[in-house]
Amino acid sequence: MNTSPQPEAVAVILAVEIDHFAEVVDALQRAGLTVTSEQPNIGTLSGTVVRDRIPALEAINGVASIDEERTIQLPPPDAKTI
Template sequence: MTEPSRPAPVGVILAVDPDRFAEVADALRRAGLTVTGEQPVLGTLSGTVAGDRIPALQAVDGVVSVDLERIVQLPPPDSPIQ
């Protein structure tokens, strides 16, 4: 019998209540977030989570927004298109 496949992790950026930053960050970790960056003064976190866990992150009290991380690739400096 094979195990069900897990959804691939996705990068997310979260805005949270800066006055409750530590409390909200702990709750997000319990909800499945692997934190890769914290900016407590700004009230933002970045991390990875299984794609199907995003609604659980959004439901955490103190979370203002959850955005998918976007990667932008710029052309090399010597490229004709700038």
């Protein structure tokens, strides 16, 4: 039995051409992106993908940029600063 670990998916945010939004999204999904949110009016979407598939997504015509999502935790307003 093969119990090798599954590659971990990362959350990404993409900017794509607005004029071809639906076609680009279809191509991204065929290349391995799982879409979690779409904003076609501004040409952005978010989703998850296995990290080693990101270069394949970047190569799709109509993709302007791909950024990995990051979480930033701000301190509470009353926290003392150094």
